[in-house]
Amino acid sequence: MGYSDKVRNVLQNELQGIEDAGIFKKERFIHSLQAADIEVEFPLGSSLKKVINMCSNNYLGLSSHQEVIKAAHDGLNHRGYGMSSVRFICGTQDIHRELENRVTEFLGTEDTILFPSCMDANTGVFEAFMTKEDVMISDRLVHASIIDGIRLSPALRDTFKHSNMKHLESKLQLHADRRLKVVITDGVFSMDGDTAKLDEMVALCEKYDAMLFVDDSHSSGFIGKTGRGTHEKYNVIGKIDIITTTFGKALGGASGGCVSGRKEIVEMCRQKARPYLFSNTMAPVVVSGVLKVFDLIRGNTERRDKLEENANFWRKGLSDAGFVLKDGDTPIVPVMLFNAKLAQDFSRDLYDEGIYAIGFFFPVVPKAQARIRTQISAGHEIHHLEKALKAFIKIGKKYNILGKTKKEIIAMYGR
Amino acid sequence: MEEYRKVILEYVIEEYLEDEDEELEYDSPLISGGIVDSFSMVSLKRFLETKYKINLPDDRATEETFDTVNSIVELVTEFVNKK
Numbered sequence: 001m002g003y004s005d006k007v008r009n010v011l012q013n014e015l016q017g018i019e020d021a022g023i024f025k026k027e028r029f030i031h032s033l034q035a036a037d038i039e040v041e042f043p044l045g046s047s048l049k050k051v052i053n054m055c056s057n058n059y060l061g062l063s064s065h066q067e068v069i070k071a072a073h074d075g076l077n078h079r080g081y082g083m084s085s086v087r088f089i090c091g092t093q094d095i096h097r098e099l100e101n102r103v104t105e106f107l108g109t110e111d112t113i114l115f116p117s118c119m120d121a122n123t124g125v126f127e128a129f130m131t132k133e134d135v136m137i138s139d140r141l142v143h144a145s146i147i148d149g150i151r152l153s154p155a156l157r158d159t160f161k162h163s164n165m166k167h168l169e170s171k172l173q174l175h176a177d178r179r180l181k182v183v184i185t186d187g188v189f190s191m192d193g194d195t196a197k198l199d200e201m202v203a204l205c206e207k208y209d210a211m212l213f214v215d216d217s218h219s220s221g222f223i224g225k226t227g228r229g230t231h232e233k234y235n236v237i238g239k240i241d242i243i244t245t246t247f248g249k250a251l252g253g254a255s256g257g258c259v260s261g262r263k264e265i266v267e268m269c270r271q272k273a274r275p276y277l278f279s280n281t282m283a284p285v286v287v288s289g290v291l292k293v294f295d296l297i298r299g300n301t302e303r304r305d306k307l308e309e310n311a312n313f314w315r316k317g318l319s320d321a322g323f324v325l326k327d328g329d330t331p332i333v334p335v336m337l338f339n340a341k342l343a344q345d346f347s348r349d350l351y352d353e354g355i356y357a358i359g360f361f362f363p364v365v366p367k368a369q370a371r372i373r374t375q376i377s378a379g380h381e382i383h384h385l386e387k388a389l390k391a392f393i394k395i396g397k398k399y400n401i402l403g404k405t406k407k408e409i410i411a412m413y414g415r
Numbered sequence: 416m417e418e419y420r421k422v423i424l425e426y427v428i429e430e431y432l433e434d435e436d437e438e439l440e441y442d443s444p445l446i447s448g449g450i451v452d453s454f455s456m457v458s459l460k461r462f463l464e465t466k467y468k469i470n471l472p473d474d475r476a477t478e479e480t481f482d483t484v485n486s487i488v489e490l491v492t493e494f495v496n497k498k
Contacts (some may be wrong), residue, residue: 138454158458161433
């Protein structure tokens with residue numbers, strides 16, 4: 001055994017460094033279903049506290065939906081618990097292909113391939129079809145899983161300023177000589193809640209013969225008139241070459257993800273994407289649940305409409321109260337506090353008031369951009385949001401930040 | 416040297432800073448400080464090569480060398496002097 005005291009000390013020091021930096025993550029144990037009202041044990045060993053969840057990705061409120069749970073039970077009974085295999089050996093059931101076809105139809109693409117998660121989809125897709133003759137040009141705020149995917153690909157890497165089309169165009173010109181060019185963006189940016197300008201990006205990509213990749217994990221199911229995603233919002237369905245998305249957020253919230261888009265790219269993933277080839281197939285029980293989610297949202301926009309109303313109510317409430325928010329029109333509403341300690345203190349005070357919302361700070365978001373990220377769900381009722389708003393205002397007053405500008409908050413608490 | 420420092424600092428501000436309130440010094444950590452992401456070093460490298468008509472080998476254009484304007488200037492000076 002090579003786990004000597006010396007090795008243990010090295011790692012303990014590393015962990016202590018994380019604690020000292022104030023970025024040590026402690027998990028909170030939820031003793032209930034995922035929903036707007038949850039019961040939480042935090043800190044470990046304390047009695048359960050009923051709180052309103054303002055930070056889940058359960059956008060459509062389907063994570064604990066009775067019909068989804070029943071469909072998962074049926075799937076468990078008819079297709080079993082596990083497949084004990086990757087897809088290409090003996091891990092593909094009829095329902096896997098059925099789900100791929102349903103996603104293709106929903107997103108308006110050519111074909112789809114399932115992955116164990118969207119993290120896996122993002123880490124596998126670029127390496128599957130790009131070479132060192134190619135270039136990947138990504139928005140500077142794309143999700144960490146995309147960054148890992150870019151790292152794993154041998155293609156040249158470059159970035160453009162967040163949502164800055166002029167800068168993107170200059171990069172497309174700079175790399176015009178590359179064999180394949182892929183422009184990479186999130187559909188909805190998870191930390192800021194804004195959307196990529198997909199109409200302008202499609203036009204630029206057509207002009208410079210580049211493909212467009214969109215991670216729509218924080219939009220599939222609810223952005224756009226019928227919830228298909230940011231490509232629906234910007235009226236560019238059929239023009240996004242690669243869409244990745246997750247079933248772990250609005251679409252049931254369990255797990256799983258996919259690459260959906262041009263059929264050649266999907267086929268390259270089936271042949272070469274390592275997270276697809278070397279990890280287990282999606283569990284039948286999860287596939288069955290996701291199929292039911294698509295049944296529920298096809299032709300029925302009730303949930304995404306309610307989500308939109310809730311999000312508008314919440315954003316307006318915070319804005320009227322005098323908080324500094326990030327601009328956007330999605331259910332992700334970041335309340336800007338700028339200072340890391342203030343974000344942590346604010347989150348702790350919210351919890352004391354029965355509101356569960358987490359502070360984010362560097363390195364998860366850029367320095368001096370600390371915030372509380374709130375996320376709205378169709379599972380929230382107005383009374384949830386009113387109670388949460390009351391708590392935010394109370395604590396906002398405590399720290400004297402209501403009606404204050406960014407500069408004023410930074411002057412009081414530092415960057 | 417001073418001229419290089421000015422030009423490179425200006426480029427980094429224009430190319431990488433999103434926040435107009437942010438301040439940047441000649442010895443501000445660019446990559447380790449989260450200002451320049453390592454993926455977009457390629458733009459900075461291409462800019463230096465084109466501007467100063469030099470060729471910076473990959474093993475010298477590292478994240479460490481590109482971490483401050485001062486260290487970039489040292490590298491550029493070395494290669495300009497070799498011409």
